[in-house]
Amino acid sequence: MTDRILVLGASGQLGQAFQAEVTLLPQPVRQLFYFIPRHKLDVTDSAALKRCLKQYAPTIIINTCAFTAVDKAEQQIALAWQLNEKLVAELSDFARASGAALLQFSTDYVFNGQQTKPYTETDMPAPLNQYGKSKLAGEQLMLDIAPAGLILRTSWLYSEFGHNFVRSIVNQIGQGNPLQVVNDQIGSPTYASELAALCVGLVTAAGFAERFASTQLLHCAGQGQASWYQLVQEIVRLTGSNIAVSAVSSKQWPALAKRPAFSALSSEALTEQLGLSLPPWQDSLASCLQKMGLSE
Structure with missing residues (x-):
């Protein structure tokens, strides 16, 4: 049976990254995707x-919809939970009933940041803010409902698309103001385009639903770790x-939502189980800036 791959949230950062990656595929494969x-x-x-789900009758659903504005989630709690928990439950219910597979994304902010080594899938989540709590709730519901599928926790997404930290810094550099x-x-x-490319490879390979017949949870982030300051230094x-x-210090930069001091992710299980990995974050950043026309 030919897969029908439905991508929800196609106008967001990750959704746009998926669209760009799919345009690179051969035409017959491109026709499997609906954005x-x-x-x-x-x-x-x-x-x-x-x-929508009835109309498209997907065999694979890629959910890139999420409430990702960490501070706004402290004010718009109901909407954050509706997008990050309820939507995942509804998609999981559909997937289980229809036999479709679901690809869902989560966040490093499910952790409290109290350890000093990269978090693995076996470390205990303890989110500090509404964003992290709502994303963790979505994970748990998908695991409880257990459709075929995969949850990928990722970290600090950026790209040439949408609103993100790297684009914001690039704009501020363009204005010439000290940072x-x-x-x-x-x-x-984590470079969203590389995450999307990895996922496109997964869902277009034969037997995605069989490979993840019961939901798995894995980490998928850029290799290595950095502070926001180190990331900006590299952009500069x-x-x-x-x-x-x-x-x-974060104490000098007050925010509505408390953030983990350390939330680097280990993606070793992804490599061990699937033979996949993303590049070191410095290389990925260089690729992104090159695409933006800002680096050789």
């Missing part, structure tokens, strides 16, 4: 979501900018 942007489907409308950047939060920067170096960058 649904936000303006064509309000995923918080359960009836509209059911109609103050937090140096006491550490994670694993790669772009040849001479802008001044100073390090500040």
Whole structure:
């Protein structure tokens, strides 16, 4: 049977990255994908979501929809939970009933940041904010409902698409203003285009649903770790900018949501089980900036 692959959230950062990767595929494979942007489907409308799923009858669902604004999630709690928990439950229910497989994404912010070595899949989640709590709840519901599928936890996503930290810094560099950047939060920067490419390879390989007949949870992030300050230093170096960058503590940069001090992810299980990995974060950042026309 030929797969029908439905990508929800196609207008977001990760959704746009998926669209760009799919355009690189041969035409017969491209035709397996159906992209649904936000303006064509309000995923918080359960009836509209059911109609969409019935219309497309997907064999694989890729859910790139999420409420990812960490501070706003502290204020718009109901909407954050609707997108990060309820939607995942509804998609899981559909997948289990129809025999479809679900590819879902989660976050390093399910951890509290109290350890000093990269988190593995066996480490105990303990989120500090509504974003992390709602994403963890979505994970747990998918695991409980147990459709065929895969949950990939990732970290500090950026790309040439949408709103993200790297694009924001590039814009500020363009304005010539000195930068103050937090140096006491550490994670694993991940290039969304490389994450999307890895996932496109997974879902277009034969037997995705059989391979993940019961839901698996794996980490998939850029190799290595960095602070926000180190990430900005690398952007400045790669772009040849001479802008001044100073390090500040998170206490000097107050935010609504508490963030983990350390949330780097280990993707060793992904490599061991699937033979897949993403590049070191420095190489990925260079690739992204090159695509943006900002680095050789």
